[in-house]
Amino acid sequence: MSVELMVWDEPVPIDRDQARATYLAVKRTDPVTGETPDVAKELPGEVTLYPGHVLVTMDLDTMDEMSAQVFTIARAHGLICYDPQRDLVHNVAPLGVYEGMQLHTGDGMVVHDPDLGLVHDVLATLSPQNPFVALVNFGHHFLQVSPGFELEYKEGTLIRAMVPELAEVRQAFNEYATGDRSFLSRHAWA
Template sequence: MTFELALWHEPEPISKEEARDRYRKAELSPEISRALAAALPSATVDGALVSGPDEVIDEVGNAAFAFAREHGLVCYDARRHLIHNREPLGAYREVQLHTGDGVVVHDPDLNLVNDVLETLSAENPFMALVVYGGHFIQVSPGYEVDFKEGGVIRSTTTPDREQVRRMVLLYLVGDRSFLDAHEWTVRG
């Protein structure tokens, strides 16, 4: 099988549904398209569209997300139905988004994180937001949440996806009030 990504400019953030409807018509200047092809040697680049075999989806997808951020573009992953916008961003410019199905995005926008939470499943068993050397929050299906800061790991479980979404988004904007709103088991 093959995967398909698209990169293009949007003046404002768009939804994953809008991205799905627009990505096949996406365009890049020839100069940016050549730079994209040079940045993604394991993939086939045709204008704004990127494709390749499944074996390189993680490598190419992660590099494409980074290229999009660097060049002020959006990047749509058609298979995963995820859109990486330029904004809105959280409080931590060095945060990395990691998923159990291989996505790694540096400095993800808040809507992408929200959309990734919807993909938790047996195929994507976790989502983590990490500031290396600082802190992280990780979510697993069944909504087990781990938060680490200052060498202390706190864990909680909730059946409510909206509570998890709130915890993650509060974390991303630098608000630790989610710690007081839940009962945590402390380790470390």
């Protein structure tokens, strides 16, 4: 079984609905031949060119490692990347304040310097198949959540708090990513 990612340029960040619509529209067209763009030469996996878009196909077994490479290369070229399997779009911006911050999911996705929209959307994917989402600043601190909305924060000592709804989880993750520590005083930590 294979999986796909699509990479292209957008002048501003787009949402998942726009990314999905673009991906589906492009897939209905025919691939093109000709000069290979620089970004396509750097991408791992099997590359198929469409007008203004690059489709990357990879094996399911290598998806996690290769996807991380594709996300990194797309960002370096100022391009967005759409993951149709997870229905997630990786925009170039806006980013959090911690350079090198990583987004980790329980289903194997790792993204360096994730955009805030991606973090927001990934949090809705918590499930038995994706048992956690974490933002990690290695060597400093992290914020993690699991299904049932148990937040864990570690900066020296690990503390936990239960929150009642996804909206509060999203707010805490956004605050954490942007350097705002309001979530620490808003919840009962143990």
